[in-house]
Amino acid sequence: MATRPLRADAARNRAKLLAAAVDVFGEQGLDAALEHIARRAQVSIGTLYAHFPTRQVLIDSIFPSRLAVLDDIGAAALAAPDPWRGFADFVEGTVALQAQDHGLNDAIARRLVPSEEATSACGRGMGHAERIIQRAKDAGVLRADFELADLVTLTWAMSQVIRESVDTEPDRWRRFLRFYLDGLRTAG
Amino acid sequence: MATRPLRADAARNRAKLLAAAVDVFGEQGLDAALEHIARRAQVSIGTLYAHFPTRQVLIDSIFPSRLAVLDDIGAAALAAPDPWRGFADFVEGTVALQAQDHGLNDAIARRLVPSEEATSACGRGMGHAERIIQRAKDAGVLRADFELADLVTLTWAMSQVIRESVDTEPDRWRRFLRFYLDGLRTAG
DNA sequence: GGCTAATTCGAGGGTGTCCTCGACTTGTGG
DNA sequence: CCACAAGTCGAGGACACCCTCGAATTAGCC
Numbered sequence: 001m002a003t004r005p006l007r008a009d010a011a012r013n014r015a016k017l018l019a020a021a022v023d024v025f026g027e028q029g030l031d032a033a034l035e036h037i038a039r040r041a042q043v044s045i046g047t048l049y050a051h052f053p054t055r056q057v058l059i060d061s062i063f064p065s066r067l068a069v070l071d072d073i074g075a076a077a078l079a080a081p082d083p084w085r086g087f088a089d090f091v092e093g094t095v096a097l098q099a100q101d102h103g104l105n106d107a108i109a110r111r112l113v114p115s116e117e118a119t120s121a122c123g124r125g126m127g128h129a130e131r132i133i134q135r136a137k138d139a140g141v142l143r144a145d146f147e148l149a150d151l152v153t154l155t156w157a158m159s160q161v162i163r164e165s166v167d168t169e170p171d172r173w174r175r176f177l178r179f180y181l182d183g184l185r186t187a188g
Numbered sequence: 189m190a191t192r193p194l195r196a197d198a199a200r201n202r203a204k205l206l207a208a209a210v211d212v213f214g215e216q217g218l219d220a221a222l223e224h225i226a227r228r229a230q231v232s233i234g235t236l237y238a239h240f241p242t243r244q245v246l247i248d249s250i251f252p253s254r255l256a257v258l259d260d261i262g263a264a265a266l267a268a269p270d271p272w273r274g275f276a277d278f279v280e281g282t283v284a285l286q287a288q289d290h291g292l293n294d295a296i297a298r299r300l301v302p303s304e305e306a307t308s309a310c311g312r313g314m315g316h317a318e319r320i321i322q323r324a325k326d327a328g329v330l331r332a333d334f335e336l337a338d339l340v341t342l343t344w345a346m347s348q349v350i351r352e353s354v355d356t357e358p359d360r361w362r363r364f365l366r367f368y369l370d371g372l373r374t375a376g
Numbered sequence: 377g378g379c380t381a382a383t384t385c386g387a388g389g390g391t392g393t394c395c396t397c398g399a400c401t402t403g404t405g406g
Numbered sequence: 407c408c409a410c411a412a413g414t415c416g417a418g419g420a421c422a423c424c425c426t427c428g429a430a431t432t433a434g435c436c
Contacts, residue, residue: 009413010413034394047413195433201383233425234426
């Protein structure tokens with residue numbers, strides 16, 4: 001597996017392709033034409049395929065790093081003194097991340113991105129999430145039957161709200177999320 | 189506008205096409221290939237276009253009638269003695285309708301279906317919805333800042349949850365909806 | 377039955393995307 | 407600076423879908 005170093009021009013093209021993919025997927029979602037990405041990177045379609053034989057490989061090369069932000073959000077949430085605050089901020093932070101990037105939103109909404117790196121990245125994020133949820137439940141501020149899977153469901157739900165409204169009413173998803181979170185909170 | 193009666197074979201084909209469209213859109217969503225619909229109807233693609241010059245025309249010929257069920261659901265909700273019960277049943281009924289039909293789910297989730305008939309059908313349904321919401325608010329069982337638009341947002345949200353889970357976990361959307369509704373309810 | 381207008385048919389041209397492959401170009405180690 | 411491996415290029419075949427249009431077929435009226 002000792003991948004020998006890329007030639008200089010190859011490394012440059014690879015970087016240009018990744019940057020272009022982030023942009024184009026971010027604007028158009030994960031179904032964007034690969035040829036658009038190649039053109040944006042000012043590189044031939046053949047070169048794109050030389051680096052990323054499959055759309056999935058390209059996607060897997062992009063999103064794990066973008067998901068790493070979740071770690072920070074999760075860590076901040078755990079550090080928050082108020083367990084409810086921590087939970088709510090974590091959820092809102094996650095959704096805000098989705099709202100920034102159509103490609104990421106797609107990636108989360110559909111089930112794809114099942115690569116090793118992605119699941120391990122998710123794994124860390126999910127580990128945080130698990131603890132954040134537990135802490136809130138222990139403090140009696142989160143309804144006791146809330147589970148990690150409910151967070152996934154929420155993510156799906158938010159993805160469509162975002163798709164429909166983020167471009168025209170950037171705060172509409174926040175209102176929906178607030179209502180939902182209000183329902184999760186218990187007296188404590 | 190006095191559309192003269194169709195020839196017998198034409199009427200038959202039109203009916204076959206509509207039935208096929210309901211099936212195919214229901215299975216594959218509104219992006220299904222029109223050629224699939226023609227084939228399912230055992231009719232040539234040219235005939236499909238003769239009857240429905242546009243995908244939109246075909247869609248508009250299908251969904252208004254399917255949306256008519258909303259009237260009944262709304263009427264039943266208004267007839268319910270308990271205002272909260274009425275509201276919750278209405279919402280659940282609406283979402284259950286989405287869950288039954290991928291095409292309908294698509295139609296609701298995206299903004300399309302802006303035909304006259306559709307908006308008038310929606311209009312009636314939305315009129316009911318408005319009253320159902322108002323009644324629940326007047327009874328003090330629904331949070332006071334809930335609005336009709338929030339119902340639309342919910343519909344978007346549910347559409348993705350349904351897409352992702354209805355085939356494998358048919359009740360997952362109900363759990364999510366329950367949490368959401370719990371958050372909307374007030375002491376009364 | 378025969379005529380005509382209504383209806384149906386499906387081959388085919390257009391478009392957009394995927395992906396391959398052989399010819400060309402270029403970086404780099406010796 | 408040269409040779410060769412590594413990398414790039416883009417035309418083009420395959421596919422799926424869109425939609426049109428002239429020829430072939432029929433339903434319904436007399």
